[in-house]
Amino acid sequence: MNQWLRFLQRKNFIYKIIALGIALGLWLYVAKPFPFLIP
């Protein structure tokens, strides 16, 4: 568990994942590329 956390904290990896997740979520919500998924 600790090793995982250390891996995620290295080079701000966790922030990169969060940023990508938020951007992807926003894009899915705004652009609505898959209307069957998010109407």
Place this chain on the structure above:
Amino acid sequence: MEWTIWTVILSIADISIVAYAIYRILLLLKDTRAMQLLKGVLILLILYVISGWLHLTTVNWILGKSWSVILLGIAIIFQPELRSVLERLGRGRSFFQRGKRSYAQNRIVSAIEETLAVASENKIGVLLVLEGHTGLQPQIDTGVVLDSRISSELLLNLFFKNAPLHDGAVILRGNRIAAAGCIMPLTTKEDIDSMLGTRHRAAIGISEVCDALVFVVSEETGIISVVRNGNIQRGISEKNRKRYFDDFYGAAPKKPREAGGGKKV
């Protein structure tokens, strides 16, 4: 939405730009109190979305109505942090400004180095703040205005035990000693070494809200620490202090190295 190679490329570019912007904002907020708040807001946002999906009308209505209040509250409570983040964002230093330290800057560095060395050897408490781009006039106003030339003798005299101005910080502005006996805001961080006293907490506190370079010498141990952007490096060597000076004066291409020179607390 029609899927062509062009729309795929545009979508990837769209997501990448937004992701990069969010990533930079997260880095700016990292290690500030605002980060904890951001986590709370994210949880509320997730709850809001989920309640919408599950048609939990009342929960969704309450969360929906509270957004404006929450955002206003954030702006008021975290005004200092937000200001510091925006200042850091606007400060962005150009490569073209970098060159060698000037003669006057070298003289200041020598005077500070001498002060730190003597203070460390004799265990004299030092809190020295070098003003950066962010003005420290509010802090200068809390002390005694000196506006005098920088010399190690004068600095040591100011910090000498039982001297009237030895408590509080000395602020250097440009090549002048602006004021002594200044009161600095204490850090609200909870994850710092409990062995660190008020002097160190004040050093971290002021560096959190501005771009000043702060030096501290512990009265108990004589250990020299350097503080910048809320990060303290204890027991830092002269070589690494030089890197901090170079970075502060925009003289060197390298950033101060965190490892090897001191213990990050």
